[in-house]
Amino acid sequence: MSEEFQPPVRFPHLLAKVNAFLLVGLLLVLTFVGIVAHKQGWFVHQTMIRVITPDALGISTGMPVKLFGFTIGSVREMHLVSGGVDVQLGIMSQHMPRIPKGSRARFARESGVIGASVIEIIPGKPISGELVEGEQIEFDRSRGISEIVEEFRRQAAPAFAELKQALSQVNRTGEDVVVILAALRAEAEQLPATHKAMRRLIENADRATADISRQAGAALQSAQRASESIERSAPALAGKLATTLDSIDGAVGQLRQTAAEAQETLRGVRPVIDRSESAMRDASEVFSAAKRVWPLSDAFKDTPDATLPIDSFEARGAPGPGRQ
Amino acid sequence: MTAWRTAAAAALLCAGCGTPPSAPLPPVGARTVDANARAATSVRAGDYAAAARRYEEALALARSVEDVDAIAANAINLSVVYQWMGREGSARDALKIVLDDARRAFPERRRLQAELRRAILELATGDRAAAAEWTARAERRCERLACELAPALLNVKSQLALDGGQPAEAARLAQAAADAARSRGDRVEQANALRNAGRARLANGEHPAAVAALEQALAIDHSLADPRKIHADLIELARASAAAGDRDAARGYLERAQTVSHAARDPRGLDEMEVQLRLR
Numbered sequence: 001m002s003e004e005f006q007p008p009v010r011f012p013h014l015l016a017k018v019n020a021f022l023l024v025g026l027l028l029v030l031t032f033v034g035i036v037a038h039k040q041g042w043f044v045h046q047t048m049i050r051v052i053t054p055d056a057l058g059i060s061t062g063m064p065v066k067l068f069g070f071t072i073g074s075v076r077e078m079h080l081v082s083g084g085v086d087v088q089l090g091i092m093s094q095h096m097p098r099i100p101k102g103s104r105a106r107f108a109r110e111s112g113v114i115g116a117s118v119i120e121i122i123p124g125k126p127i128s129g130e131l132v133e134g135e136q137i138e139f140d141r142s143r144g145i146s147e148i149v150e151e152f153r154r155q156a157a158p159a160f161a162e163l164k165q166a167l168s169q170v171n172r173t174g175e176d177v178v179v180i181l182a183a184l185r186a187e188a189e190q191l192p193a194t195h196k197a198m199r200r201l202i203e204n205a206d207r208a209t210a211d212i213s214r215q216a217g218a219a220l221q222s223a224q225r226a227s228e229s230i231e232r233s234a235p236a237l238a239g240k241l242a243t244t245l246d247s248i249d250g251a252v253g254q255l256r257q258t259a260a261e262a263q264e265t266l267r268g269v270r271p272v273i274d275r276s277e278s279a280m281r282d283a284s285e286v287f288s289a290a291k292r293v294w295p296l297s298d299a300f301k302d303t304p305d306a307t308l309p310i311d312s313f314e315a316r317g318a319p320g321p322g323r324q
Numbered sequence: 325m326t327a328w329r330t331a332a333a334a335a336l337l338c339a340g341c342g343t344p345p346s347a348p349l350p351p352v353g354a355r356t357v358d359a360n361a362r363a364a365t366s367v368r369a370g371d372y373a374a375a376a377r378r379y380e381e382a383l384a385l386a387r388s389v390e391d392v393d394a395i396a397a398n399a400i401n402l403s404v405v406y407q408w409m410g411r412e413g414s415a416r417d418a419l420k421i422v423l424d425d426a427r428r429a430f431p432e433r434r435r436l437q438a439e440l441r442r443a444i445l446e447l448a449t450g451d452r453a454a455a456a457e458w459t460a461r462a463e464r465r466c467e468r469l470a471c472e473l474a475p476a477l478l479n480v481k482s483q484l485a486l487d488g489g490q491p492a493e494a495a496r497l498a499q500a501a502a503d504a505a506r507s508r509g510d511r512v513e514q515a516n517a518l519r520n521a522g523r524a525r526l527a528n529g530e531h532p533a534a535v536a537a538l539e540q541a542l543a544i545d546h547s548l549a550d551p552r553k554i555h556a557d558l559i560e561l562a563r564a565s566a567a568a569g570d571r572d573a574a575r576g577y578l579e580r581a582q583t584v585s586h587a588a589r590d591p592r593g594l595d596e597m598e599v600q601l602r603l604r
Contacts, residue, residue, distance in 0.1 A: 057506070084543075136442045141547075161361035164354075306360050308367065308404045309396045310437055312479035312516050313553060314585040315447040315455075 046073060046090040048129060049131055051105045051119075051139035056085035058107060058117050061262040065089050065119045067098060067107075087139075089119065099137075101128035188252035195245045202238045332341075356363035356385045356394060363401065370493035372409045379405060383421075396422045396434035403441050412449050419445070433472075434590050436465045440473055443480050456484055475505035475513035482520045486527060515553060522560055531568035538564060551588035 011017075039041060053059070056078060065073040073091035080086075091099065102124025109115045121137075131137065363378030379402045381510040388396035397423040406415035422430055422438040430438075445456035458479050466474055478501035486494035502517035504510075522538035526532075558581035566574035 054540055057509075082532070083539050099509075146531065158365055161358065161365070165358070168354075234543060297589075306364075306394075306401070307402045307437065308477055309512065310400075310404075310440055310444070310473060311512060312444060312476040312483070314404070315444040315480055315483055316556070317448040 006179060014191075041092065046091045047093045047096050047131075047133050048076065049089050049091060049099075050134065050136045051089065052084050052136065053139045053141060054079065054084040055108075055141060056087065057258050059085075059087060059119070060117075063117060063119060065091060065121060067095065067123065068123045072098075072121070078252060087119075097130055098123060100124050100126050100129050101131055101135075104138045105130065127260055184252075185256055188256060191245070191249060195249070198241060198245070199238070202241070206235075328364060352385050352389050356391075357381050359385065360398075363405075367405065368442075372405050376402060376405045376409065390429050392428050393457060395428070396430045396438065400434070400437050400441055401507070403438075403445065407445055407448065409531060412445060415441070415445055420547050434461055434464060436471060439465065440480070445481060447480060452484060452487060455480070459484065469504065475501045475508065475510050475517065478504060479513060479516045480518055482517070482524065486520065491524045491527035495521055495528060498524055511548060513542055515541045515548065518544070518559060519553070519560060522564065526560070526564045526567060531564055534564040535561060535568065551584050555584045555588070558584065 366375035457587035483495035499520035505514035518541035562577035
């Protein structure tokens with residue numbers, strides 16, 4: 001008796017395996033969606049608060065809202081209202097107790113002036129009570145880098161002009177000193193000749209005194225005593241004069257050395273000034289080039305040239321801005 | 325010995341003090357920069373006569389070395405200062421240095437600036453036809469309104485339209501100017517555009533919209549800290565509020581404008597205020 005024929009099965013339990021595969025795939029998709037939702041904060045309850053800004057430049061939906069540098073929410077919506085832009089901030093409800101009434105928001109940038117834009121919450125005093133859903137807080141628009149640079153430029157330009165003027169005065173004064181010292185040096189170079197002439201004069205006086213004493217004879221003893229006295233005192237006087245002339249010579253030598261040092265110093269300072277001017281020009285060019293490069297180009301506006309601003313407000317015949 | 329040396333050094337230094345200075349003249353470029361810097365300082369101090377003298381000096385220096393860009397820049401600066409001094413004729417003559425000289429190769433940017441300045445000057449003196457003509461010339465040079473002066477140009481056109489009794493067109497141009505200024509980050513012209521938009525809306529009977537635009541202009545002008553513009557905004561806000569029937573708000577704006585005018589010691593502002601107070 002033969003057994004019933006069983007056809008060969010190539011893929012046993014195929015349906016169960018397909019179902020298991022689909023189930024695992026579905027689980028993976030759900031897990032991924034869950035992780036994304038968790039990261040997006042879909043499972044976190046959020047409280048909406050509002051700020052009104054006259055100018056929403058730089059603010060965009062999704063921008064982080066930070067408290068003490070810690071992200072506590074994001075910008076949810078923005079729409080135009082009378083007097084500016086109404087910005088809705090979604091704050092994680094768990095952080096709301098840290099934002100009492102009287103808190104303020106401000107536009108800021110991480111890492112100084114060129115970092116990512118954020119809305120920073122500056123908490124008020126805790127005694128004022130907590131903020132509630134939909135409540136509005138004050139918004140401070142911080143100064144942009146262009147305004148900071150413009151203010152720095154406005155304050156620095158007169159200082160640089162005065163510095164330049166002072167340096168040119170120093171330069172002129174330095175040249176005067178050089179001329180004076182050159183004249184002094186010429187005079188000082190004449191001093192040794194004067195010294196020699198004085199020595200010759202003293203020697204001549206000495207010889208003349210000796211001649212007079214020889215010619216006067218014994219009858220003129222009183223005159224001889226006088227001449228001897230002169231003879232005795234003349235070398236001492238000559239010695240003193242020589243010492244004085246040596247002192248003057250030393251002083252002149254020292255002055256000459258000082259003049260040389262002053263000239264050397266002026267020669268040394270001038271290249272430094274030239275180099276600093278060159279360095280400032282180079283820095284200005286680098287800064288200008290950097291300002292034209294994305295993404296800095298958005299943060300900077302062009303530095304105005306020497307032309308006064310062309311303001312359409314003047315078409316109304318208004319007086320000048322600085323008139324007092 | 326030391327006393328001798330000290331006395332000799334002191335005597336020599338005293339002799340040095342008596343020597344007249346023999347300062348060599350600095351290069352022309354440095355003198356031009358100095359003149360410009362001093363002129364800017366005078367402008368900030370409100371001393372326009374001194375500023376004009378400095379800019380004239382800088383202009384002469386620029387002419388001596390045929391620096392066309394500096395010639396144009398200083399001529400434009402002179403026109404601005406002369407206009408502030410109320411010397412519109414001199415301002416016009418200064419601009420003619422650039423506008424009437426076709427032989428010199430002034431940069432296109434300078435020619436555009438000079439043409440726009442001339443349009444502003446003519447509009448300020450009430451010559452609308454000349455202002456329109458110079459505005460059209462500037463607009464031809466500012467291709468597709470893509471130049472840096474496009475917001476100012478649109479604002480002048482807006483004022484011309486408003487003065488010509490076309491408030492709707494003026495509002496449209498002011499809105500375009502505001503958009504252009506905003507995209508360029510030009511807050512001065514953005515505030516001017518919003519002020520023009522407010523005036524145009526007011527002339528068109530759209531009082532709430534006028535107040536909203538003027539409030540925005542005032543907020544920007546507060547940040548720019550220009551009392552002339554703050555005063556103008558407050559006056560326009562008073563007019564808009566009065567037209568909307570809110571007399572209390574109008575009175576408040578007028579009082580604020582009066583305070584600003586007194587603080588800035590602006591005689592023209594005070595005159596205008598007297599008129600407003602009589603209307604009240």
